[in-house]
Amino acid sequence: MSTNTTAAKAPHPPAADPTFSALQAFIAEQEHLHSRETGKGPRPPIEITRLALQIAHNLRFQHNWTDMRVHYRTSANTGAGGQTVPRRRPMISGLPPQRVYVHPDEQIDALEQQRRERGAGGGVGVGVGVPGMPEMGREREWVLPTHLRENWTLRRFGEVFDTLSAVPPEGGGGALFREEVGGRGQRVDGEEEEGADGDRDGQKEDEEVDGDSSAVGENPWRTSQPKRLLLATLDDDSTIVYYIVHDGIVKPRQN
Template identity: 45%
Template sequence: MTTLPPGLKPAVLPSPLQNLIVEKLEQSADSVHLSDLHALALQVEHNLRYQHSWTDLHIHTHSPISNQLLPRPLVSGLPPQRLYIHPDEQIELLKNADRKRKASKQAQDTLDVEVAPEPEWVLPTRLNEKWTLRRLSDVFNAISIVPPTADENGTPNPWRTTKRVLLATTDSDSTITYYIVHDGVVKPRQN
């Protein structure tokens, strides 16, 4: 073990996440986006996989609609649970759960509502970026309602009729905050 002279501190080593991002950027040297945007997408992908248990994660550089270059890399994946339920779907799910509860003739105080997760688009951003409606519109125009997945056999959700992205806002301390952003006006949820 090496001892340092008095007054000298050990050098700060890169974090495992920094090492991973550098390694992935070197592997994808042919990326068409700026390396900092691709690194941001890798950081968000890492956060979703290891902090939020998402699966089937992919980084997209081209539009699934036109195959044109996306305004910036987007991430898609499957969250462990549904992120958004349309208000009308929520009412229908509660009615179905109540019917099942009454049919089972068991004394239950709660309704068991089961909702399968859906693939989601994720838009990696930095807190200091200025987003306009035009920039968001450019992103929405380039994506499909649901991201392409390896398993296209699933039944599409008939309630999902508008595009949405999960806006992943990364702060300088690596904290990531997620917001759901819809394309257009969405019916408000009922309390």
């Protein structure tokens, strides 16, 4: 896109414009950072990048996700030939405040385990005797940014899944917000203003790709199931809806 080059020429992020909203400022700043990178292959269209950034912003501040990262390139272990390739469409990954998806069998398993522990502890132990769902550990999720006006095909979904690892790599892609990695962001309000100063050189890691996607507490349920992503669909009124998409047949949850 030609607009991309104009953004690259700008010496400072245009986010300094005081009339910009927080979202505008964020997008402008990220575009500026992204354009400063040495160009490797084709970039996604500017509107797709902006779309991804807007959705990341929504997840961060509307849904309290943390450790938001944008992936402009594929991971080494999923791309063809074991090298990273530019994505046609950037993917987002992030850590939701609580688990987004629990497979029904995993849920049964967790409840069963909770029941067993309660029986063993005599009902007076710490954390036992609590009715309801046990706490499930958080898991990083892939987010696919889309717009409602787009038309999709099965082929494109297939291609997107083919480039994904089962679990988003820790530290892969580029971090979007300054915060403690893996923790809850403390500076929710002042985030954009600080970022808008343009002093975030070390923040955006240069597409460092983590080939090993296994996190510390790898959930066997997740790796044994088909891949999943969160389909984020933006409408013109900036409403965003989120749907979980599985790459295969996964039985539904019993909500």
